[in-house]
Amino acid sequence: xxxxxxxxxxxxxxxxxxxxxxxxxxxxxxxxxxxxxxxxxxxxxxxxxxxxxxxxxxxxxxxxxxxxxxxxxxxxxxxxxxxxxxxxxxxxxxxxxxxxxxxxxxxxxxxxxxxxxxxxxxxxxxxxxxxxxxxxxxxxxxxxxxxxxxxxxxxxxxxxxxxxxxxxxxxxxxxxxxxxxxxxxxxxxxxxxxxxxxxxxxxxxxxxxxxxxxxxxxxxxxxxxxxxxxxxxxxxxxxxxxxxxxxxxxxxxxxxxxxxxxxxxxxxxxxxxxxxxxxxxxxxxxxxxxxxxxxxxxxxxxxx
Amino acid sequence: xxxxxxxxxxxxxxxxxxxxxxxxxxxxxxxxxxxxxxxxxxxxxxxxxxxxxxxxxxxxxxxxxxxxxxxxxxxxxxxxxxxxxxxxxxxxxxxxxxxxxxxxxxxxxxxxxxxxxxxxxxxxxxxxxxxxxxxxxxxxxxxxxxxxxxxxxxxxxxxxxxxxxxxxxxxxxxxxxxxxxxxxxxxxxxxxxxxxxxxxxxxxxxxxxxxxxxxxxxxxxxxxxxxxxxxxxxxxxxxxxxxxxxxxxxxxxxxxxxxxxxxxxxxxxxxxxxxxxxxxxxxxxxxxxxx
Amino acid sequence: xxxxxxxxxxxxxxxxxxxxxxxxxxxxxxxxxxxxxxxxxxxxxxxxxxxxxxxxxxxxxxxxxxxxxxxxxxxxxxxxxxxxxxxxxxxxxxxxxxxxxxxxxxxxxxxxxxxxxxxxxxxxxxxxxxxxxxxxxxxxxxxxxxxxxxxxxxxxxxxxxxxxxxxxxxxxxxxxxxxxxxxxxxxxxxxxxxxxxxxxxxxxxxxxxxxxxxxxxxxx
Numbered sequence: 098x099x100x101x102x103x104x105x106x107x108x109x110x111x112x113x114x115x116x117x118x119x120x121x122x123x124x125x126x127x128x129x130x131x132x133x134x135x136x137x138x139x140x141x142x143x144x145x146x147x148x149x150x151x152x153x154x155x156x157x158x159x160x161x162x163x164x165x166x167x168x169x170x171x172x173x174x175x176x177x178x179x180x181x182x183x184x185x186x187x188x189x190x191x192x193x194x195x196x197x198x199x200x201x202x203x204x205x206x207x208x209x210x211x212x213x214x215x216x217x218x219x220x221x222x223x224x225x226x227x228x229x230x231x232x233x234x235x236x237x238x239x240x241x242x243x244x245x246x247x248x249x250x251x252x253x254x255x256x257x258x259x260x261x262x263x264x265x266x267x268x269x270x271x272x273x274x275x276x277x278x279x280x281x282x283x284x285x286x287x288x289x290x291x292x293x294x295x296x297x298x299x300x301x302x303x304x305x306x307x308x309x310x311x312x313x314x315x316x317x318x319x320x321x322x323x324x325x326x327x328x329x330x331x332x333x334x335x336x337x338x339x340x341x342x343x344x345x346x347x348x349x350x351x352x353x354x355x356x357x358x359x360x361x362x363x364x365x366x367x368x369x370x371x372x373x374x375x376x377x378x379x380x381x382x383x384x385x386x387x388x389x390x391x392x393x394x395x396x397x398x399x400x401x
Numbered sequence: 402x403x404x405x406x407x408x409x410x411x412x413x414x415x416x417x418x419x420x421x422x423x424x425x426x427x428x429x430x431x432x433x434x435x436x437x438x439x440x441x442x443x444x445x446x447x448x449x450x451x452x453x454x455x456x457x458x459x460x461x462x463x464x465x466x467x468x469x470x471x472x473x474x475x476x477x478x479x480x481x482x483x484x485x486x487x488x489x490x491x492x493x494x495x496x497x498x499x500x501x502x503x504x505x506x507x508x509x510x511x512x513x514x515x516x517x518x519x520x521x522x523x524x525x526x527x528x529x530x531x532x533x534x535x536x537x538x539x540x541x542x543x544x545x546x547x548x549x550x551x552x553x554x555x556x557x558x559x560x561x562x563x564x565x566x567x568x569x570x571x572x573x574x575x576x577x578x579x580x581x582x583x584x585x586x587x588x589x590x591x592x593x594x595x596x597x598x599x600x601x602x603x604x605x606x607x608x609x610x611x612x613x614x615x616x617x618x619x620x621x622x623x624x625x626x627x628x629x630x631x632x633x634x635x636x637x638x639x640x641x642x643x644x645x646x647x648x649x650x651x652x653x654x655x656x657x658x659x660x661x662x663x664x665x666x667x668x669x670x671x672x673x674x675x676x677x678x679x680x681x682x683x684x685x686x687x688x689x690x691x692x
Numbered sequence: 693x694x695x696x697x698x699x700x701x702x703x704x705x706x707x708x709x710x711x712x713x714x715x716x717x718x719x720x721x722x723x724x725x726x727x728x729x730x731x732x733x734x735x736x737x738x739x740x741x742x743x744x745x746x747x748x749x750x751x752x753x754x755x756x757x758x759x760x761x762x763x764x765x766x767x768x769x770x771x772x773x774x775x776x777x778x779x780x781x782x783x784x785x786x787x788x789x790x791x792x793x794x795x796x797x798x799x800x801x802x803x804x805x806x807x808x809x810x811x812x813x814x815x816x817x818x819x820x821x822x823x824x825x826x827x828x829x830x831x832x833x834x835x836x837x838x839x840x841x842x843x844x845x846x847x848x849x850x851x852x853x854x855x856x857x858x859x860x861x862x863x864x865x866x867x868x869x870x871x872x873x874x875x876x877x878x879x880x881x882x883x884x885x886x887x888x889x890x891x892x893x894x895x896x897x898x899x900x901x902x903x904x905x906x907x908x909x910x911x912x
Binding site: 188204 | 436440445493498506520522613661672675679
């Protein structure tokens, strides 16, 4: 078995970026799950496409900050459009979300085709992203060179934690009992607005690092894993960050080491997609957690 | 002969429009109970779950000496992935004590992640191979053939038959499955049959519309239908009509503008149909409130 | 008030005095829930005005405790009984931001004790019985120290012990000067324990002493 050529610089940053993404996703993910709005993460990862395409069309380049800005605008548009659809028709939130993001994605595809003449762009790259290439996007902050996605994710993670701390009673109360919040709270728009803002920022930041579809796995799965091991909201947030970080490390190790172990080197396969591997690792951790949970809840056999 | 007539008399364009119209109708009918059961986005998970199936089937084909692009193989893999996705959503929902939305998101993310892993392996096996699978990502009407039209006819027929035969049970299972089960109706069987229909519609639809957007065929027509009626059988019929009309319009539009992907045009047409329906509902409500 | 095209409640002319325990009764679908929802602004009003505590509802939000029917709660939510009751204290003090809140939790414990739930304060809401859950929500309303309580079927599906605890809490609120309006289906309890009754009928409301209103109804 050949040991893969690990370098702290590249592999360390890959794991760090994924870990930062997990921390960033912990707060919005936990709240989305308890609010039964998990699919917002999936919707946002699709709905950002018109924002990206517009950024290409407007700036004529693929610069990361422009893309992030365009994606953010699209995500906010999606949030507003979704809530507008829910308000205007008697339709449940999941269906309304489906309408909003598929229409936006379709519009995005049309825009991308228009932009493809001027910028080298492939719609499917939007869906996959590439965590392995992330460390190559360096920026410099306070004299330290770090990949741009890492900086972005650290910023989003920090702002999520701060926002959640500031709005904690509002978020919990409104998530638990929307009618009570509508009647009693003076600033009852605060919780949905904060949720939209956090979800949008997190999805956009993660998209830069792990590709949009995998954002879904990183936002939702750790929160569901965490829920099995705690019965308080802040316990859930903390545990989902831990689960995500563990999956980030294990996933990247698996992606680089597994082909060697399973003997795929002879077929020319040297490493697998880290982001995909992290998503599968999260699914595996969930399966294991479910088994542990079921074993824990099995009633003791009655004494004779 | 005008340009429009010239395009419509083109055999292939007719096939595409007819196929999409039938798939749209079937999707609308199949999606109505799903939306009413608050499980609208199941089609999203099933659609994305086809990716590992596609990639896996391609890998198997290549390692057995094939090209990795045989449509029958790929669709077989897609179907297996889709079934796995549908099953997993149910399992996660039951065992992880979580709602339908989280179960759908987890299934979607995990399966798609697996698909991405397999794709990365596939790319190293046969460089540049992903191009073949891209057609399934965003759809390609150019690839539709007669066989797909027959498949669409079969799906539409099966849906109609099931609805005609079991519509009371379907209604009961949609609105009060506990009651229906208690009085002995085959709620489980209907659920499984419906899931099979949904999976089949998704796999058939993703060739033309792409696995990302195929969910719109199952979600948008039923929601539009709800704006017109409160009665379940009427809603199913209206959803089928909206789905057929919008899909045909979208397919026709993409025939006029071949650069624009069919899937996108169909979804935009569905979105327009929804906008009209929602406006109608809003007008009706405001007229009523003033009375 | 109207849903879609059909008005649900017409000819509502209602004046609830302070310091009274009012039962709102009537057949299903008559609009009892709608009446409460209109008072707190959850349902649009087609014509007329709602004045709460002498002014519009928006100004006195924190002084009104509304307890809706329990259908829309997700009982799997990771939250303890204490935290639910503490939301009422948050409402009372307007402290919806920031961390900390030991004072709020103390008030929540007091409110829970008033409904006999003090020793179950740390139990997750999903692990309580229906009656206990309902008592926790009543405790939340108590912690709000509101002047007006609007409760929609607080006694629905509640066991006898919880029902007694809730009724005792409502009476003590009334004694302290609050107005407590409760949608209720148990006509006997309304007749025997409540001060006033509002009968929501097909096209009118009647209000009067509980005994009078309910003497004409079928009360076992």
